[in-house]
Amino acid sequence: NAGVTQTPKFRILKIGQSMTLQCTQDMNHNYMYWYRQDPGMGLKLIYYSVGAGITDKGEVPNGYNVSRSTTEDFPLRLELAAPSQTSVYFCASSASGLAGGGEQFFGPGTRLTVL
Amino acid sequence: QQQVKQSPQSLIVQKGGISIINCAYENTAFDYFPWYQQFPGKGPALLIAIRPDVSEKKEGRFTISFNKSAKQFSLHIMDSQPGDSATYFCAPFYSGAGSYQLTFGKGTKLSVIP
Numbered sequence: 441n442a443g444v445t446q447t448p449k450f451r452i453l454k455i456g457q458s459m460t461l462q463c464t465q466d467m468n469h470n471y472m473y474w475y476r477q478d479p480g481m482g483l484k485l486i487y488y489s490v491g492a493g494i495t496d497k498g499e500v501p502n503g504y505n506v507s508r509s510t511t512e513d514f515p516l517r518l519e520l521a522a523p524s525q526t527s528v529y530f531c532a533s534s535a536s537g538l539a540g541g542g543e544q545f546f547g548p549g550t551r552l553t554v555l
Numbered sequence: 556q557q558q559v560k561q562s563p564q565s566l567i568v569q570k571g572g573i574s575i576i577n578c579a580y581e582n583t584a585f586d587y588f589p590w591y592q593q594f595p596g597k598g599p600a601l602l603i604a605i606r607p608d609v610s611e612k613k614e615g616r617f618t619i620s621f622n623k624s625a626k627q628f629s630l631h632i633m634d635s636q637p638g639d640s641a642t643y644f645c646a647p648f649y650s651g652a653g654s655y656q657l658t659f660g661k662g663t664k665l666s667v668i669p
C-alpha cells in the first residue's frame with residue numbers, strides 16, 4: 441500500500457494563477473481531509489469529505505474548492521492564488537470519521553509558494 | 556480565542572531523559588485527545604491518543620496523562636532517544652450533533668541530544 445500520495449511535492453505560483461493539488465489514497469478510506477500548515481503553526485482544516493460526492497468546509501475554506509468523485513481521490517483547487525496561500529498542504533484520510541476517533545493518515549505534503 | 560495552548564514551544568533533552576509536553580484546552584466537549592509526531596519534510600503521524608474516560612495511557616516509552624478537571628493532557632517520553640527528535644502536536648477534537656471541532660496545537664519541537 442502506498443497510503444496517501446500527494447502531487448506535486450513543490451510548486452511556485454504567480455498571484456492570480458490557479459492550480460489543483462492532487463491527493464490519492466489506496467486504503468479504501470471513506471473520510472478524507474485537506475489541511476494547511478503555516479510555519480511554526482499547527483494544521484488548519486480546509487475541507488473534508490465523508491465519502492464520494494460529499495464534501496464540507498473546515499476552518500479555513502476561503503479561496504479553495506474540492507471535489508470527491510471517487511473514494512480514492514480528493515483534489516484541492518486553488519483559484520486566483522494569493523500570497524496568503526503560501527503554505528504546506530497536507531492531505532489525510534481515515535477509516536472512520538473524526539466522530540469515530542479514527543486515526544488520520546497523512547500524505548507527505550505539497551509545499552506551495554505564491555509570488 | 557485560542558482553543559488549544561501547547562507548551563513548551565521547543566524542548567531540548569539529553570538522551571535517556573524524560574520529555575514532557577503539555578496541552579491545555581478550553582472546550583470541555585472535546586472527546587478525543589491525540590498526539591501527532593511530525594518529522595521534517597513528512598506529514599504528521601498519530602503517536603498515541605486517549606479518551607476522557609481514562610486518566611493515563613501508556614504505549615512503550617510514550618504516555619499520555621489526562622487531567623479532565625484542569626482541562627489539560629500531556630505527553631511523556633521516557634528514555635528519550637535522538638530518533639524522537641521531531642515536532643509534536645496535540646489535536647483534541649469534539650464531534651456530535653452533526654458538527655465537530657478539530658484544533659491542532661502550534662507544536663513543540665523536541666531535540667534529543669546524545
